[in-house]
Amino acid sequence: MIxxxxxxxxxxxTEILKGIxxxxxxxxxxxxxGPNGSGKSTLANVLAGREEYEVxxxxxxxxxxxxxxxxxxxxxxxxxFLAFQYPxxxxxxxxxxxxxxxxxxxxQHRGEEAFDAMDFLTxxxxxxxxxEMDQKFLQRAVNVGFSGxxxxxxxxxxxxxxxxxxxxxxETDSGLDIDALKIVANxxxxxxxxxxxxxxxxxxQRLLDYIVPDFVHVLADGRxxxxxxxxxxxxxxxxxxxDLLNGxxxxxx
Amino acid sequence: MPKPPAKNDYDDKFGSAEExxxxxxxxxxxxxxxxxxxxxxxxxxKGLNENIVRFISAKKEEPEWLLQWRLKxxxxxxxxxxxxxxxxxxxxxxxxxxxxxxxxxxxxxxxSLDEVDPKLRETFDKLGxxxxxxxxxxxxxxxxxxxxxxxxxxxxGELKKHGIIFGAFSEAVKNHPELVRKYLGxxxxxxxxxxxxxxxxxxxxxxxxxxxxxxxxxxxxxxxxRINAANTxxxxxxLIVADEGANVSYLEGCTAPMxxxxxxxxxxxxxxxxxxxxxxxxxxxxxxxxxxxxxGGVYNFVTKRAITHExxxxxxxxxxxxxxxxxxxxxxxxxxxxSIGEFYSVALTNNYQQADTGxxxxxxxxxxxxxxxxxxxxAGKSQNSYRGLVRVGKNAENARNxxxxxxxxxxxxxxxxxxxxxxxKNPTAQVEHEATTSKIGDDQIFYLLxxxxxEEDAINxxxxxxxxxxxxxxxMEFAVEAQKLLAVSLEGSVG
Numbered sequence: 001m002i003x004x005x006x007x008x009x010x011x012x013x014t015e016i017l018k019g020i021x022x023x024x025x026x027x028x029x030x031x032x033x034g035p036n037g038s039g040k041s042t043l044a045n046v047l048a049g050r051e052e053y054e055v056x057x058x059x060x061x062x063x064x065x066x067x068x069x070x071x072x073x074x075x076x077x078x079x080x081f082l083a084f085q086y087p088x089x090x091x092x093x094x095x096x097x098x099x100x101x102x103x104x105x106x107x108q109h110r111g112e113e114a115f116d117a118m119d120f121l122t123x124x125x126x127x128x129x130x131x132e133m134d135q136k137f138l139q140r141a142v143n144v145g146f147s148g149x150x151x152x153x154x155x156x157x158x159x160x161x162x163x164x165x166x167x168x169x170x171e172t173d174s175g176l177d178i179d180a181l182k183i184v185a186n187x188x189x190x191x192x193x194x195x196x197x198x199x200x201x202x203x204x205q206r207l208l209d210y211i212v213p214d215f216v217h218v219l220a221d222g223r224x225x226x227x228x229x230x231x232x233x234x235x236x237x238x239x240x241x242x243d244l245l246n247g248x249x250x251x252x253x
Numbered sequence: 254m255p256k257p258p259a260k261n262d263y264d265d266k267f268g269s270a271e272e273x274x275x276x277x278x279x280x281x282x283x284x285x286x287x288x289x290x291x292x293x294x295x296x297x298x299k300g301l302n303e304n305i306v307r308f309i310s311a312k313k314e315e316p317e318w319l320l321q322w323r324l325k326x327x328x329x330x331x332x333x334x335x336x337x338x339x340x341x342x343x344x345x346x347x348x349x350x351x352x353x354x355x356x357x358x359x360x361x362x363x364x365s366l367d368e369v370d371p372k373l374r375e376t377f378d379k380l381g382x383x384x385x386x387x388x389x390x391x392x393x394x395x396x397x398x399x400x401x402x403x404x405x406x407x408x409x410g411e412l413k414k415h416g417i418i419f420g421a422f423s424e425a426v427k428n429h430p431e432l433v434r435k436y437l438g439x440x441x442x443x444x445x446x447x448x449x450x451x452x453x454x455x456x457x458x459x460x461x462x463x464x465x466x467x468x469x470x471x472x473x474x475x476x477x478x479r480i481n482a483a484n485t486x487x488x489x490x491x492l493i494v495a496d497e498g499a500n501v502s503y504l505e506g507c508t509a510p511m512x513x514x515x516x517x518x519x520x521x522x523x524x525x526x527x528x529x530x531x532x533x534x535x536x537x538x539x540x541x542x543x544x545x546x547x548x549g550g551v552y553n554f555v556t557k558r559a560i561t562h563e564x565x566x567x568x569x570x571x572x573x574x575x576x577x578x579x580x581x582x583x584x585x586x587x588x589x590x591x592s593i594g595e596f597y598s599v600a601l602t603n604n605y606q607q608a609d610t611g612x613x614x615x616x617x618x619x620x621x622x623x624x625x626x627x628x629x630x631x632a633g634k635s636q637n638s639y640r641g642l643v644r645v646g647k648n649a650e651n652a653r654n655x656x657x658x659x660x661x662x663x664x665x666x667x668x669x670x671x672x673x674x675x676x677x678k679n680p681t682a683q684v685e686h687e688a689t690t691s692k693i694g695d696d697q698i699f700y701l702l703x704x705x706x707x708e709e710d711a712i713n714x715x716x717x718x719x720x721x722x723x724x725x726x727x728x729m730e731f732a733v734e735a736q737k738l739l740a741v742s743l744e745g746s747v748g
Contacts, residue, residue: 048703051695076705088700092718101714102704109705141718158704 001026001197002047002067002166007058009046016042018222019058024166027194031208031233032201034219035241040201041085043219044170047199048082049075063165076102077109081164083155085171090142095154098142099124099161106162127160131187149180156187167191168199173207185210205237220245297354303327306454309354313423313457316430319437326443326453333447339609340638340670341578343552351517353455353488408472418463419474422490425461432463436494440523440560440586448519448554448580452488456521459489464499464530473728475504491522495530495565502533504731516541516551518576524559524567528589531566532559535727537735540575542742545633547605550577557581563589563618570726572735573600573610574742582640584613587621587649594623597723599735601716601742602635602667611641611672616652616682625656628720631667632743638670645682652682660690661719663712663743713740 007020016039024030034040046053047060049072060067067075090098104114115123128135131153143151152172159167169188173181188198188211200211208216208230216232217224218241226232226244236244297308306327310320335346412419418429426433443453460476476491495501505522518540526532534557543550553576559567569583585594596612614623623643631637637660645652660669671688693715701711717724717736724732 050699072699072702073705073707076703082703084700084703088694088696090697090700090715090718092721093714098701098704098714101710102701102706105705105707105710162704 001028001063002199003061004047005059007043007046007060008056009042009053010056011042011053015056016053016222017046020219020222020224022217022224024197024199026165026197027192028215029192029198029200029211029213031213031216031230032199032219033203033205033216033233033236035245036203038219039222040203040219041170044082044085044168044199044201047075047168048072048080073105074109076162076164077106079165081159081162081167083152083159083167083169083172085174087143087146087151087155089144089146091144093142094139095142096120096124096138099158102158103161124161127157130160130190131157132183133157148175149177152176152180152184153187156184156191160187160191163196165195166197166199168201170201171203172200173202173204181207182210205233208233218244296352299352300349301351301353301455305353309455309457312354313426315423315426318434319426322437322443323454326450327455329444330447330450330454333450335447339580339640340636340672341580341607341609343578343607346517346552348451354457411471415468415471416465417468417470418461420461422456422459422461422492425463425492429461429463432494433461433492436492436523436525438523440525440558441521441556446556449521449556452490452519452521452556456488456490459491459520461491462493462501462503464495464501466496467498468496469499470501473502473504475506487516487518487520489520491520493522493524493532493534495524495526495532497527498529499527500531502728503535504728505534505536506539517554518551519554520556522555522557522583524557526559526561526565526567526592528563528565530562531568533568533570534559534583535731536569536571536573537727537731537738538571538573538575538579539738541577542575542606543577543604545604547577547634550606551575552577553579553581555579555581557583558586558613559584559594560586560588561592561594564591565589566593566595568595568597568726569612570595570597570723571599571610572723572727572731572738573598573608574738576608577606579606579608579610581610582612584615585623586615586617587623587652588617589621590618591620592618593621595726596623596625596627597726598627599630599720599723599739600628600637600639601630601739602632602637603742603744604633604635606633606635608636609638609640611639613642614644614654616643616645616649616654619648619650619652621649621652623652623654625654625658626722627656627658628723629658629660629669630663630716630719630739630743631660631669632663634666636668636670638672640672640674642674642676643684643686644676645679645684647678649679650681652679654682654684656684656686658686658688659719660688661716662690662692663716709740709744712743716743 002024004020004022007017008015009017020043032040032043042053046055055068062078062080100120107114124138125135133153143154146154155172172184176184185207200213213230216228216230218226297305303324306323307320310323418425441449443450462474464470493503524532524534540551540553541549561567567585571583573579583596587594594614598610600608600610602608611627612625614625625641627639629637629639639658641656643654643656658671660671662669669690673686675684677684693712697715698708698711701714702708716739724735727735
């Protein structure tokens with residue numbers, strides 16, 4: 001699905017990712033954990049094609065294609081979806097219009113026919129149920145006046161409609177109360193299938209109680225310092241990150 | 254402008270067939286309306302003096318009182334100086350180096366619509382206006398004004414049944430002189446300002462509309478303006494009178510061919526609204542804006558004003574994307590108690606365009622209310638100013654105004670300016686003013702890109718969302734057209 005090799009990136013001359021290697025196969029769920037400032041969100045944004053980040057070395061293959069050569073919209077059309085840590089407000093643009101434009105851009109890219117209003121409506125109504133959202137959400141302007149929880153649910157709802165091959169969740173759990181967290185996790189779980197992969201970036205183990213990962217990686221100071229199964233997350237929950245790090249943030253184990 | 258097919262699913266439902274159309278249209282980026290029509294033109298000699306004024310009046314076979322009115326206006330204009338207060342820059346205009354009258358040469362008196370010059374008809378077809386009665390389908394009566402002369406008016410028969418007069422100004426002068434004489438200059442006197450005085454002296458045609466007492470006009474009325482001949486000014490004059498309890502929605506569209514020289518356009522629109530009457534006036538202005546280096550384009554210096562009597566209402570909605578320079582303040586004199594004035598505006602400038610536009614709400618009557626929603630969008634190297642006056646007179650008990658002026662910047666080489674003026678002479682007035690300035694954020698664009706939407710579509714979507722409060726005031730057909738126009742006008746504004 002995605003193969004990241006020795007990825008280095010900088011923002012304004014400061015190196016943030018210092019050689020990431022990660023291989024995600026179809027159907028796998030990988031969790032990326034790590035302390036604040038370790039580069040987790042940077043990794044998510046670099047993969048999505050955000051321009052502020054300069055890739056200085058390394059390669060990323062996505063379904064056999066060079067991901068780093070594609071502009072952001074093409075990555076999205078090829079099936080890479082980022083659930084934003086801070087979803088953006090677009091005043092005056094309804095969720096429905098926005099999503100329909102996105103869906104049809106993706107369908108067109110795949111050589112499929114555009115959905116008309118009726119097909120679209122039928123489909124989104126069903127997907128809304130995944131995240132227990134009311135139809136009223138469709139008519140509201142994108143993320144405008146949404147609570148923190150609603151914004152995150154809206155991200156998962158969009159993912160459900162756009163049906164990506166790879167979903168990257170950037171701290172989707174932050175700012176969620178336990179009920180919202182369960183709804184979001186439940187939505188993601190329903191989207192899991194043998195073809196679809198996920199990279200879940202999170203600071204806390206909490207989300208992983210509900211979305212059980214196949215692999216857990218610990219990111220610190222721009223490198224993956226430890227990888228393991230879901231038990232690694234539990235270990236971190238109990239012992240914190242300090243145990244894995246020495247004083248200067250370098251790997252201790 | 255080409256009329257889009259009528260759609261019922263516009264607005265924030267899922268009616269985005271328009272969006273796809275927008276995308277298609279995006280690929281054709283240049284000013285699409287820049288063709289000229291090769292037809293014989295009957296022109297006045299170059300320059301401006303009393304003889305030209307007499308020439309125009311004679312051409313139109315006008316009565317003596319109108320000639321005298323023009324001459325008074327001309328003499329007054331000679332004593333006036335061009336206003337310099339707008340926040341726009343342009344080289345001095347040589348008023349002697351222009352033609353003040355250009356009419357497509359009439360072959361003969363026309364008996365029916367079928368006799369309109371086929372070449373002219375072709376032009377209007379290109380513009381998407383069919384002068385033929387096919388228009389009945391879309392229920393819009395059109396008066397088409399090319400250069401300075403009103404060419405044909407559809408639906409005369411249907412309108413006549415309701416006692417509605419709608420057609421060329423010059424026809425109205427002939428057929429309804431008492432109405433024209435009574436209302437001409439009653440809202441915008443020829444002394445009003447430099448360009449209104451100039452217009453009063455040399456206007457060659459325009460539209461006239463009268464809705465009798467208690468009549469609700471059964472269709473949208475539409476005027477279509479086009480400047481065709483080179484070096485001509487277009488000085489049309491529109492006069493709309495809504496008698497007591499009448500109701501009308503009026504649309505105005507404008508285009509001009511591409512030319513290197515600047516063309517002058519100085520129109521006057523007067524709306525007289527009797528008590529209990531309502532007038533909705535919508536404009537989509539798309540005069541040639543000049544090329545991407547600021548060469549050419551229309552200078553658009555327009556005076557638009559309405560006066561409302563008791564319980565009457567006027568609503569101005571404008572979408573301004575064209576012209577090299579726009580200088581325009583559709584205003585309402587709220588004379589009668591409980592009358593209402595509204596102004597909804599989208600003004601978009603790109604490349605080297607300059608716009609200084611806004612409104613004036615003059616509250617004279619008690620319990621008068623006004624609403625101002627202005628959305629400015631600046632891109633390229635353009636300058637976009639909102640200038641608005643809210644004046645509450647000393648007798649205007651309980652007058653209320655709400656103003657919202659938003660500016661959106663695209664790129665970092667353009668400018669947005671806001672000049673709000675408030676003059677409140679009655680302590681019971683409630684006046685609210687809100688203003689915001691924002692930039693299209695990289696975050697917003699990236700969010701849409703990450704969902705697979707192209708950058709151009711992303712910007713169109715953000716801009717259209719920003720303008721929504723104004724677009725929803727437009728008649729549906731116009732709203733779709735306005736969306737497309739914004740998309741075309743924004744071409745190349747990012748990158």
